[in-house]
Amino acid sequence: MGVVAAAAFVGLVLGVAALVLSLSLLSGFQNHVLARLAEEAPHVLVAPAGRPDFGAAEGAAARLGALPGVLSVTPVVRGRGWITARGQAVPAVLAGREGADGITLDPAQARQLTVLPGEEVTVVSSRTRLSPLGPVPVTASLTVTEVASASTGRKQPEAILPADAARRLFGIPEGGATGFELRLADPGNAPVAAASAREALGGSSTSTTTWQEANRPLLLALRLERVVLFATVFLVVVVAGLNLAATSAVLAATRRGDAAVLTVLGAAPGVLARIFLLAGLILGAAGTLTGLAVGTVVAVALDVTHAIPLPAQLFSLAHVPFKPGVRDLLAVGAFSLLWSFLSSIVPARMASRVDVTEALRAG
Amino acid sequence: MPAEPILAVDSLARGFGDGEARLELFSGLSLSIGAGEAVAIVGPSGCGKSTLLHLLAGLDRPDAGRVLVGGRDWETLAPEPKAKWRGESVGFVFQLHHLLPELTAEENVALPLLLAGEPDARARATARELLARVGLVRQAGALPRILSGGERQRVAIARAVVRRPRLLLCDEPTGSLDAAHAAEVLDLLLGAARERAGALLLVTHDPSVAARCGTVLTLTPRGLLTS
Known part of the structure; x- marks a missing residue:
């Protein structure tokens, strides 16, 4: 179970970190475009x-x-x-x-x-x-x-x-x-x-x-670009969430004996569902927070160290910019947590419907 | 007017499978246990003793008949009130202790109280008190895996009685213990039932264990027979 949970955790961390890095990269370029726009055009x-x-x-x-x-x-x-x-x-x-x-x-x-x-x-x-x-x-x-x-x-x-x-x-x-x-x-x-x-x-x-009004088409295009990128890269998080669901299902299956004992001790089906939902959420929250931290640290490090240079004759920038934004981080965190929660619902319901007699007999 | 029985069973039937593969474990089983009584049910392996206990605790549903604990019929209770009533009125001891492996002895004993919504500190204090009663206060912080078989079963007994249930159901409680530990555990169970003016019902295939109870019944396909 430990290895399965670790794989789900790492998958979620990588998915969230990839999403943060992608959005930071997009923000870096878009901020540059907007800054030039605001610098040259009358406000x-x-x-x-x-x-x-x-x-x-x-x-x-x-x-x-x-x-x-x-x-x-x-x-x-x-x-x-x-x-x-x-x-x-x-x-x-x-x-x-x-x-x-x-x-x-x-x-x-x-x-x-x-x-x-x-x-x-x-x-x-x-x-x-x-x-x-x-x-x-x-x-x-x-x-x-x-x-x-x-x-x-x-x-x-x-x-x-x-x-x-x-x-x-x-x-x-x-x-x-x-x-x-x-x-x-x-x-x-x-x-x-x-x-x-x-x-x-x-x-x-x-x-x-x-x-902003004079450049409405451009600003809309930039916003659309951000939404499309978010939706595309969020698929990684979706896959990681499904992995989390599989992990929660394995947890529910391997711990059904414990679920049966809790039922004997007076735990109602709702309590059991909440316990297993909480287990999935804790794993999801840990993966999400670690992914946010890893993505942010890597993005800031790449930006500060100018790690990816750009050819000066082609671009007006000397390096690839990464600008992690608070709103992006909050959106990624919220969507990832929501998906982790949704992914844990079915396994939690499975755990709450444990066949006590069968589970106790199986030991 | 006679006192209401703690456990009342009326015309209970249970079997498994369908058609020709159908196996009837028992039918027409009736039983009544009052306060202070200790009843042993004996029978060979596979005769349905554990199934009967699960039916009595409301963990399984009968094909016919009904089970009343403290005057309440399990079949009439919705899942949430049923779980609440089970936690309040029934203590269960298994042959294999079934302690949760990640919890200490104290946490395992406190668990039924925590599930009932009791504050953590009070639940732990009550758990320590009970562990002292079963002679395991020094092992309160120990995980089940480092306890001996007898110690684990004593922790399981403490857990079963921590909410002061009126009915104590025990499934081969001494089945995995040697004679010395078995006698010790049996003393604890009988003592707990007596002390709380509750009823004890245990199933066993060991005649010497059954003999310690006031009433010994044999489970047969036609119900319970007085031994």
Whole structure:
């Protein structure tokens, strides 16, 4: 019986530890992705609703900057237009920012226009002005200063140009802005900050987009990935739990003489069931707790010692990260204990229905 | 008005198997034992003595008839109250002690009290007191495997009487002991039954053991016959 119980214990330890390690690995990579997302993308985008721009941009910026947890407020003049060069034209989202010099193109835009830094492009606004020849589009000539990927979380590539040029292109008055980008001390607090921003600028005339909302598909994919991994690796724990059930059944069979004696001494079937259920639970709890400890220690050790390096040219990380999370550990522990409990029910019921006469005769 | 018997058996029948392979152990068995009585049931091996004891303790179900202990019919009791009533009213001593091997002598004796919900400290104190009565107080912390056969049987007797049951059922209690230890164990059993004004019923195939009881009955397929 000792060997059988030891095998069940080791199986459960390995299953739980494997689950903890897998989730720690996933958390390590996902945390890295989320950290980069929060680092590069604005945490809250504040835009006007039912009006083209924030006319008194500085006053609005000051009110947003005074909100708790807001580190910086960047006005942005955003609109749609085309970028043309060498007879080619590409539609683009144009973002005017203070301090920008020339125009920064996305690599895809630069490739389509076949332009390099230092060359000139013409930006065409969707707005028109009247001329003696009739309405003509508003244009601006700008020098390409940089070709760089847009930050993570943009739905589509943006071309970045000076704010003044953007205002002229889109007919925004001096000092005006079509929106503000907020950076927060705690990116996780973006929904609260967004609500405060709407309140500060007049709820009905202001809309906000948090970085979580802007990246909802990605965040959902990350969550789904976690659920699928949990379900897959939890199969190891399920198998270990079935092993535990087999062990409990062996226990019930080998100790049926003792169960019979307890019945003679006045133990009711419910008491017997509880005793054998408790035996299964103790084994399950010991295996689960040891597995959690082993998995956590190994994950932390692999992370701290940078035990698994990654090729720097392929990844933005130097080593495979392992980040065991408290919620993951609690979930693994709870599911494993629940499964151990469920696995022990049938053997416990077997033990409670012992045929006393037969068991005593068998010795 | 006569006192209600501690054990009353009426037209009991039990057999095993079906059809041609059917073996009738006994039928029409009736018996009544009152307070202070000691009854021995004798018969050859395989005549159904142990089966009869299991029926009397409510551990097995008869094919016909009924068994009342303290006026309660086992057949009318649901599993939980039946277990409770068995713990309260019946003490059982086996031929092979059937002590739990992982528990000490003291823990084995205290076990029926713990199952009844008595606090651990009080159950252990009562167990030690009983072990002293059977001369095993120094072995209270010993596991069954290091006790002799006679010592184990004395621990089993202490366990059987620890809840002060009115009915003490013994299945070949001296069967595995030598003559000296057998006499010692028998003295203890008779003493325990007398002391608690209860009833003792033992089954044995040993005439000398049976002779120590006031009444000796022989188990036959037609019931119990006075020897």
